[in-house]
Amino acid sequence: MAMTKEGLVLENNNGNLKIKVDRNSACGSCAASASCVERKTTIIEVFSADNINKGDKVILESDADEISRISALVYIIPAILVMLGAILPSMLLKNTGYDTNLISLGSVILMLALSILYIKRLDKGSKKEKFIKVRKVY
DSSP, X not given: OEEEEEEEEEEEETTEEEEEXXXXXXXXXXXXXXXXXXXXXEEEEEEOOSOOOTTOEEEEEEEHHHHHHHHHHHHHHHHHHHHHHHHHHHHHTTTSSXXXXXXXXXXXXXXXXXXHHHHHHHHHHSOGGGTEEEEEOO
């Protein structure tokens, strides 16, 4: 199943597009819509080799299953690493006389930092054009 959004090209830097995408239409029917603090637009950066210029209207298409898989990784990896960071020091250093609470805190912070670095590396290494396809609206 494909997810589609319409957007406006703000910038084209050798195929690296910055596209402004409006908030979901479902937000309009939300009771908190008027007082919502979320931005009404989002800027998405994606690559396209097509002839797309600043000011062009485009359609962004992505596979919903792929987006769900990536989203799950982004949330699950840090959660698992943080739990391991909290549990492992307590188990391994149980009767050693060390302050396991302090070591667990340090371990949790370290694991969270490692998970963030890992996700950033995945993001930089991924080819965004394979996740999001851009088509010009004529």
